[in-house]
Each structure stands twice: as C-alpha cells, then as structure tokens.
Amino acid sequence: NAGVMQNPRHLVRRRGQEARLRCSPMKGHSHVYWYRQLPEEGLKFMVYLQKENIIDESGMPKERFSAEFPKEGPSILRIQQVVRGDSAAYFCASSPEGAYGYTFGSGTRLTVV
Amino acid sequence: KNQVEQSPQSLIILEGKNCTLQCNYTVSPFSNLRWYKQDTGRGPVSLTIMTFSENTKSNGRYTATLDADTKQSSLHITASQLSDSASYICVVIPNTDKLIFGTGTRLQVFP
Numbered sequence: 735n736a737g738v739m740q741n742p743r744h745l746v747r748r749r750g751q752e753a754r755l756r757c758s759p760m761k762g763h764s765h766v767y768w769y770r771q772l773p774e775e776g777l778k779f780m781v782y783l784q785k786e787n788i789i790d791e792s793g794m795p796k797e798r799f800s801a802e803f804p805k806e807g808p809s810i811l812r813i814q815q816v817v818r819g820d821s822a823a824y825f826c827a828s829s830p831e832g833a834y835g836y837t838f839g840s841g842t843r844l845t846v847v
Numbered sequence: 848k849n850q851v852e853q854s855p856q857s858l859i860i861l862e863g864k865n866c867t868l869q870c871n872y873t874v875s876p877f878s879n880l881r882w883y884k885q886d887t888g889r890g891p892v893s894l895t896i897m898t899f900s901e902n903t904k905s906n907g908r909y910t911a912t913l914d915a916d917t918k919q920s921s922l923h924i925t926a927s928q929l930s931d932s933a934s935y936i937c938v939v940i941p942n943t944d945k946l947i948f949g950t951g952t953r954l955q956v957f958p
Contacts, residue, residue: 738890740890767946769948775950776936776948776949776950776951777891777936777948778948779945779946779947782945790945825890825891827890836893836946837893838890838891838892839890840888840889840890841888841889841890843888
C-alpha cells in the first residue's frame with residue numbers, strides 16, 4: 735500500500751498559467767480532502783470529495799479554483815490564472831469513510847513566479 | 848478567533864529533556880481530537896486519536912491528555928530525540944467530516 739500519492743512534489747508556474755495538482759488516494763479510500771498551507775501557517779480546509787461528487791467546497795475560493803475526483807483516476811485540484819498569493823503547500827488526505835482513518839500525502843509545493 | 852489555539856508557538860529544548868505542548872479549543876460538539884507531527888516538507892502524520900470520552904492516550908514517548916470540561920489537550924514528549932524536531936498540530940474533528948487545525952507548535956531539539 736503506497737499511501738496517499740501526490741504529484742508533482744514541486745511545481746513552478748508563472749503568473750497567469752494553470753496549475754494542476756494530482757492526488758491518488760490510498761487503496762480502498764473513496765474520500766479525498768484538499769488542504770492549503772501557507773508559509774508559517776496551519777492547514778486550511780479547501781474541499782471534500784467522494785467519487786464523482788463534491789461534498790463540501792466551503793473552503794475553496796470562488797474563482798479560479800476547481801476540484802474533481804472522477805470515477806477513474808486521481809483527484810485533481812486545478813488553479814487557473816495563478817497569482818503569487820497561490821504559492822503554498824497543497825496537501826491531500828484520503829479516508830475510507832468520513833474523517834476516521836485520515837491519511838495525508840506529502841504535499842505539492844506550488845511556487846508562482 | 849481561531850477555534851483551536853496552540854501554545855507555545857515555538858519551543859527549543861535539549862535532547863533527552865521532556866516537554867509539554869498545549870491545545871485549547873472552542874469547537875463543540877466534537878467527535879475526536881488528534882495530535883499530528885509534521886516534519887518539514889512532509890505531510891502530517893497522526894500520533895494520537897482520542898474521543899471526547901477518553902482522558903489519555905499514549906504512543907511510545909508521546910502521551911496526549913484531554914480534558915473535555917475545560918476544552919484543553921496536551922501532548923507530552925518524554926526523553927526527546929533529535930528526530931522529534933517538527934511541528935506538532937492539534938486537530939479537532941466536530942461531528943462532521945471537516946478537520947479543524949491549530950496553527951501548530953514548532954519544536955526544535957538540540958544536542
């Protein structure tokens with residue numbers, strides 16, 4: 735069991751480009767959560783997905799950000815037209831059911847130049 | 848105001864010493880409280896999980912306590928090692944699927 739896999743580990747984008755972050759949950763996990771961690775700050779909830787459904791996106795900025803968790807393949811967090819303020823570490827966590835059994839990935843560090 | 852407050856913000860101790868990290872929360876009701884360790888550049892790793900009815904939970908040199916009446920939790924680290932240098936995050940889970948994170952305590956252990 736490889737755990738929660740996130741890629742890429744590091745991503746550099748110029749302002750205005752698109753960033754795509756991928757998260758493959760642990761085997762048997764159908765719940766995926768995305769968090770953002772700004773430098774020197776705690777993790778902030780962004781979105782909670784189950785297969786093909788967004789359950790809670792209350793932490794997601796209304797514009798430029800979107801997330802999906804298709805029936806097949808990894809969950810994708812997409813940031814369009816990135817700005818410098820999007821520079822952060824983005825963590826994905828998965829669980830088999832609800833918040834119990836939460837496991838985090840190692841994160842993707844996005845740098846916008 | 849953050850629903851989960853941790854103190855101190857940072858802490859430096861010598862190898863072999865003990866230390867205690869504090870977590871105060873206002874989240875109510877909640878189903879469980881967790882302590883995570885986050886090494887630099889890595890994702891958080893769970894150390895302990897306690898339900899609201901548990902008072903203490905140990906994991907090796909880590910012991911967490913919970914007082915649901917005063918809404919306080921602590922994480923005690925015994926005989927610290929250099930590898931304990933990390934951020935320690937208190938996480939409260941209300942009766943939903945959303946975790947509420949504290950901002951963490953950054954611990955540095957020096958030889």
